[in-house]
Amino acid sequence: MASESVVASGDRAIRSTPAARSSFLATAWLITRKDLVIEFRSREVVYTTLFFAVSCVLVFAFSFVREGVAAEDAAAGILWIAIAFSGTLALGRAFERERQNDTLRALMLTPVDRPAVYIGKLAGVLALLAVVEAIVTPLVALMFTAPVLAHPFMLAALLATGTIGFATVGTLFAAMLVRARSRDVLLPILLYPITIPVIIAGVRGTAALFQADVDLPMARMWLSMLVVFDVIFLTLALWTFEPAMSE
């Protein structure tokens, strides 16, 4: 492989060619695959995160279900809280692994595009959260009699865009916090204020789908809001990842 300086000097010229574009995606895929293979062997993050998400839903079930009837709009909120909380846990664990043997530094030293590293890590986190959501969503439907199958594609779109918005910021901050002190506490402190708009849009959109008379235009409005947030967050994250990760 070429040294970093060579790549950097010819960066602009290379980046526009189809070969470079495929190498960007190939790098991202390599990193995602590495994360997924490690995860598949240990299943540590997926099991712990899943267990956490389920216990989250249970705690809320005890507080919001009275005499067999769930509080109105509780299901959407609980689903998203479970996703946000377990997502934070998953992000922390995914990068703790990179910290233990200082492998994140090794990743940063490889002569590849930094944004490709970021996209690779992001895709790994998203795959993990997709598994968690695939189990938590039916669970919420079961416990709170939420009509998840009424508009499955709309719900899937809301979940996907919301999770992407949450994970783009989360991956950026979790990666940077690897070097910081008290990173476990700081990740939620930074992540929640910045991603609150995404969580609000997710909750409101999902609530519009779960209510007795489904409000599709409202759900669509929040979905487009989420797409806007995804674009803004992804742009800012890709833009700042490189300078933020350099020492």
Place this chain on the structure above:
Amino acid sequence: MRKLFTPLLLLTAIGFVFAPLLIYRAPYESSMGLVQKIFYFHVPSWIAMFSAATVCGVASAVFLFKGSKRADRLAVSAAEITLIFGLIGLITGPLWARKAWGVWWEWDAKLTSALVMWLIFAAYLLLRKYGGAGSEKLSAVVGFFGMANWPFVYWSVNIWRTVHPKTTVVPTLPPPMLAPLLFSAAAFVGLFVLMLATRVRLEERRAELDELYLALED
């Protein structure tokens, strides 16, 4: 800046002495009466907050992309001032809301997004304090994200139907009410610049002291 400091200090001091007189003389709003006058304090504090947030965000970006230590000192100073003016806005708002809406707080888009923006800058300072070495870069990203929030906070009243008055209120004010508002806003911005200059000076002194300690150890 040091040459301009004393004249600006005098101007701002005069501004803060005269602002209450102008606010006192301003006509009463027909439906809200006296409580409306908190507006001359509430809006300028948010103007100062947004100015501080912008300075913090831009300085953070400069630090992030150029690595300038001066920009970082400016960013951390501006973040602290963002928090102070935001706090003033968050306190004066509910005081007025209690009289105008009958409740202290309403979870509408404007209030929520303003609170969220304030929380982001609080998170910035927490990170600065407890993040340890190397947290400057990370907090710069937080400052940058925080600044990206402000168009959202500002225009939220026009996008969603909220209880908070719209941004169109200010340009349509009658001149006897607009004048004291602009006057107070100028005084607040002056205060912001003064505080920022003082705070940056302190931060620079600290950096100098650190360098001297390092030199002593060598």
